[in-house]
Amino acid sequence: MAREPLMIDIVNVSKRFGRRDVLRDISLGVPKGKVLALIGPSGSGKSTLLRCVNLLETPDSGSITIDGSTMRFGATASRHRAKAMAAFRAEAGMVFQSFNLFPHMTVLENVMSGPRFVRGQSRDEAERIARPLLERMGMDSFSDAMPERLSGGQKQRVAIARSLAMEPKVMLFDEATSALDPQRVAEILSVMRDLAQAGMTQIVVTHEMSYARDVADTVVFMADGSIVESGPARQVIEDPREERTREFLKHFHMGKA
Amino acid sequence: MTYKWDFGPILQYWSLFRIGLEYTLGFTVASAIVGMVAGLLLTLARRSGWKILSIPAGAVVEIFRCTPALVQLVWCYYALPIVLGISLAPATAALLALSLYGAAFYSEIFRAGLDSIDRGQWDAAAALGMPPFTMMRRVIVPQALRRMTAPLVSQVVLQLKNTSLISVVTVPDLVYQGQMVASATYKPLEVYTTIAVIYFLILFPLTQGARLLERRRHG
Numbered sequence: 001m002a003r004e005p006l007m008i009d010i011v012n013v014s015k016r017f018g019r020r021d022v023l024r025d026i027s028l029g030v031p032k033g034k035v036l037a038l039i040g041p042s043g044s045g046k047s048t049l050l051r052c053v054n055l056l057e058t059p060d061s062g063s064i065t066i067d068g069s070t071m072r073f074g075a076t077a078s079r080h081r082a083k084a085m086a087a088f089r090a091e092a093g094m095v096f097q098s099f100n101l102f103p104h105m106t107v108l109e110n111v112m113s114g115p116r117f118v119r120g121q122s123r124d125e126a127e128r129i130a131r132p133l134l135e136r137m138g139m140d141s142f143s144d145a146m147p148e149r150l151s152g153g154q155k156q157r158v159a160i161a162r163s164l165a166m167e168p169k170v171m172l173f174d175e176a177t178s179a180l181d182p183q184r185v186a187e188i189l190s191v192m193r194d195l196a197q198a199g200m201t202q203i204v205v206t207h208e209m210s211y212a213r214d215v216a217d218t219v220v221f222m223a224d225g226s227i228v229e230s231g232p233a234r235q236v237i238e239d240p241r242e243e244r245t246r247e248f249l250k251h252f253h254m255g256k257a
Numbered sequence: 258m259t260y261k262w263d264f265g266p267i268l269q270y271w272s273l274f275r276i277g278l279e280y281t282l283g284f285t286v287a288s289a290i291v292g293m294v295a296g297l298l299l300t301l302a303r304r305s306g307w308k309i310l311s312i313p314a315g316a317v318v319e320i321f322r323c324t325p326a327l328v329q330l331v332w333c334y335y336a337l338p339i340v341l342g343i344s345l346a347p348a349t350a351a352l353l354a355l356s357l358y359g360a361a362f363y364s365e366i367f368r369a370g371l372d373s374i375d376r377g378q379w380d381a382a383a384a385l386g387m388p389p390f391t392m393m394r395r396v397i398v399p400q401a402l403r404r405m406t407a408p409l410v411s412q413v414v415l416q417l418k419n420t421s422l423i424s425v426v427t428v429p430d431l432v433y434q435g436q437m438v439a440s441a442t443y444k445p446l447e448v449y450t451t452i453a454v455i456y457f458l459i460l461f462p463l464t465q466g467a468r469l470l471e472r473r474r475h476g
Contacts, residue, residue: 054383054384055383056380056383056384082388082389083388086383086386086387086388086389087386089383089384089385089386090385090386091386092384093384094380094381094384096377096380096381098375098377099377100375100377100378100380100381101381102378102381102382102396102400103400104399104400104403113385113395113396114385114386117385117387117391117395118385118386118387118391159381162385163384163385166385166386
C-alpha cells in the first residue's frame with residue numbers, strides 16, 4: 001500500500017514531567033488534508049502531545065515534522081534557537097479551550113496580530129487578510145469590539161480567525177469546545193468541519209465523539225501516555241477493538257450523524 | 258501651657274527650603290529612574306533561567322528588601338568606601354542606596370506583574386509564532402503595565418518619603434534644610450509643620466492620581 005505524504009509526522013516522542021511519563025514513545029502521522037482526532041481520559045497525555053506539535057512543550061526525545069521541516073529532540077539534538085522555534089510554530093495554528101484572545105486589542109487587532117507582529121506586514125496588508133477571515137467566521141460586525149464583550153462562541157471564532165491569519169499549514173484544536181455552552185458547541189464544530197472540507201490538515205483533541213466519528217479520518221485513543229488504539233474514525237468509535245477504548249466510550253452518548 | 262505659633266521667621270528662610278525641595282525632588286526622580294532600570298534588569302536576570310544570573314539577582318533583591326533603608330544609606334556612606342577602597346561623595350552614596358532599595362521593590366512589582374499574566378496569553382502569542390521579544394513587547398508588557406501602574410506609583414511615593422533619610426549623610430534635602438532653619442530660628446515645631454505640609458502637597462495629588470488609575474483599571 002502506497003503511503004500518502006505526511007503533513008504532520010510525530011516519531012518516537014516521549015515526555016516526562018518530573019518522575020511521571022506523560023508521553024511514552026508516541027508515533028503518529030497525519031496525511032495532508034486529513035483530520036486526526038485524539039480522544040482519551042483526562043491525564044492521558046493527549047493535550048500534552050498536541051502542545052508538543054507546536055513546541056509549547058518540548059519533548060524529551062523523538063522528532064516532529066510539519067510539511068517537511070523537522071525538529072529533533074533529546075540529548076543528541078542541538079538546542080533549538082528561539083527564532084527557529086517561533087518559525088516552526090508559525091506553520092501550525094492552535095486554538096485553545098480558554099480562547100486566549102489578547103484582551104488589550106480589539107477583535108480586528110487580534111486577528112491582525114500574527115501578520116503584523118510575526119510577519120512584519122503593514123497595517124493595511126494585515127487588515128486585508130483579517131477582514132475577510134472575520135467575515136468568514138461571521139464576526140465582521142464585531143471588528144472594533146474588545147474581546148471581553150464577546151460570548152464564548154464568538155471569542156472562539158475570533159481565535160480561529162486569528163490562527164488562520166497566519167495561513168498555517170495545519171490547525172491544532174485543544175478541546176476548543178470544552179468551555180462553551182452546549183448550544184455554542186455546534187457553531188464551533190461547524191466552523192471546524194468547514195475547515196476540514198476546505199482541506200485543512202487538523203489534529204483535534206476533543207470530547208465530542210460524534211464530531212470525531214463524523215469528521216475525523218482517523219481516531220487515536222490514548223491512555224496513560226500511550227496510544228491504545230488507532231484506526232478509521234467510524235471503526236474506533238463504533239466498534240473499538242480494545243477493552244480500554246470500549247470502557248472509555250461507554251461514558252458518551254452519541255447521536256446519529 | 259500654650260504655645261504661640263509664629264511662622265514669620267520661617268518664611269524668611271524660604272530660599273533654603275526651595276533648595277531643599279529641589280534636592281528632594283531631584284533625588285526622587287533620579288533614584289526612581291535608576292531604581293526602575295536596575296529593578297527591570299534584576300527581574301530579567303531572575304527570569305533568565307540561568308542560575309549564574311538568577312541566584313545573585315534574587316539575593317540582591319532580598320538583601321535590600323529585608324534591611325531598612327536608613328541602615329543601607331549609612332552603610333553605603335561609611336562602610337562601602339572601606340570595602341571598596343574608594344571614597345564616595347554623600348550625594349553618590351545617597352543615590353546608590355536609595356536606587357538599590359527602590360530597585361528591590363520595583364523588581365518585585367515587575368515580577369508580580371509578569372506573573373499575573375495568564376499562561377494562556379504566553380501560549381497564544383507563542384503559538385502564533387512570536388519570538389520572545391515580540392511576545393513581551395506586543396502581548397505581555399502592555400497587559401502587565403496596566404496592572405503595575407498603581408503599585409509603581411505607591412513605590413514612587415515611598416521613594417520620595419525615603420529621600421528624607423539622606424539628610425543623615427548631609428545631603429541638603431528638605432529635612433536637612435529644615436534642620437538648618439530650625440537651629441537658626443529656634444522654631445522646630447513651625448519648621449517641621451512646614452516640611453510636613455510641603456511633602457503632603459506634593460504627594461497627595463500623586464496618590465489621588467494613582468487611585469484614579471486604579472479605578473479606571475477596574476472600571
